Amino acid sequence: MTFFREVPPIVKTYTNVETIQLPKPRFRRQIYVEDAIITRRSIRDFKDEELSLEDLSTILYLSFGVTAWEEGVYGYRRFPLRAFPSAGALQPVEVYVLSFKVKDLEQGLYHYNPIKHELELLKRGNFSREIIDIALGQEYAGLVPVTLILTIYWARTRWKYGDRGFRYALLDAGFAGENVYLACKALGLGTVAIGAFYDDELCKFLNIDCRDEIPVLIFPIGKPL
Numbered sequence: 001m002t003f004f005r006e007v008p009p010i011v012k013t014y015t016n017v018e019t020i021q022l023p024k025p026r027f028r029r030q031i032y033v034e035d036a037i038i039t040r041r042s043i044r045d046f047k048d049e050e051l052s053l054e055d056l057s058t059i060l061y062l063s064f065g066v067t068a069w070e071e072g073v074y075g076y077r078r079f080p081l082r083a084f085p086s087a088g089a090l091q092p093v094e095v096y097v098l099s100f101k102v103k104d105l106e107q108g109l110y111h112y113n114p115i116k117h118e119l120e121l122l123k124r125g126n127f128s129r130e131i132i133d134i135a136l137g138q139e140y141a142g143l144v145p146v147t148l149i150l151t152i153y154w155a156r157t158r159w160k161y162g163d164r165g166f167r168y169a170l171l172d173a174g175f176a177g178e179n180v181y182l183a184c185k186a187l188g189l190g191t192v193a194i195g196a197f198y199d200d201e202l203c204k205f206l207n208i209d210c211r212d213e214i215p216v217l218i219f220p221i222g223k224p225l
Contacts, residue, residue: 002212004159007074011115012094012153018121019113020105022057025065028187036185043190044140046222050101051145055187057117059148059221062186063179064095066114080115084176087168088160093176094151094213096206100128101145109206122207130205135197135218144222149202150176155212173216180219190224193217 066080073079073089082091095112097119099105107126110119128142131149135141152173157165177193184191195217203210 001158002155004155007076008090008156008159010074010076010080010091010156011113012111013113014111014120014122019116020110020119020121022060022117022119023054025058025061026054027058030188031186033182036182040181040185041190042192043222043224044192045225046140046144046190046220047225049145049223050103051189051222053102053104055189056097056102056105056146058187059180059183059189060095060097060112060114061117062183064093064112064114064176065117082114084172084179086172086175087157087165090157090160090165091172092152092154092156092165092169093173094153096122096149096151098127098131098142098147098149099145100126100142100147127205131218134201134205135194138194138196140192140220141194141218142220144220146221148180148219148221149206149215150217150219151206151208151213151215153213170216177217177219180221184221188223189221191219191221193219 065083067083068081069078097110099107108124109122113120132139132142150173152169154166154169157169180191202215
């Protein structure tokens with residue numbers, strides 16, 4: 001396992017990959033936060049409709065994006081603060097995006113870079129069957145316009161908190177996951193948190209080590225029936 005002696009990189013980035021700059025998020029303000037909280041429910045039945053890239057951008061920003069900056073934190077000149085609360089502001093949650101039917105976005109697996117608010121293309125293709133099989137046959141995992149996969153790169157949290165950092169990283173993922181629910185509700189969309197999947201198979205699919213970085217949640221997103 002990785003043990004950082006100095007401040008770990010605060011975001012995971014991929015080099016030498018194609019990147020897609022996301023459009024600016026659009027805040028419709030059609031629902032009050034108290035209504036979103038009260039009416040939010042897990043959705044497992046979705047319409048066969050595409051998702052706009054703008055809606056995907058808005059969900060990613062409201063759930064995981066950089067919402068403010070601070071100076072001098074952990075020696076950084078400018079340190080990002082994210083949409084979800086995080087132990088020590090170390091932000092271990094990483095987000096992967098499976099695009100199936102997003103307008104103006106090629107099908108494939110992407111990684112979300114919150115600093116640049118862009119997607120890093122990891123591999124092209126329609127991986128709906130793969131994610132359904134990984135999610136123990138839960139069809140809605142792949143029969144949607146887009147699916148988010150959350151991991152915790154808990155080596156980042158371990159640097160400050162030791163083994164207890166694993167617990168904190170899981171809490172961070174829960175905070176971020178609730179943001180996904182509320183952002184979807186505000187946009188008239190639906191989602192459900194999937195926690196049942198084959199760990200080793202999902203790690204292999206994402207090309208992560210399942211030690212320092214561990215998958216924790218899958219969120220299919222679409223228009224409710």
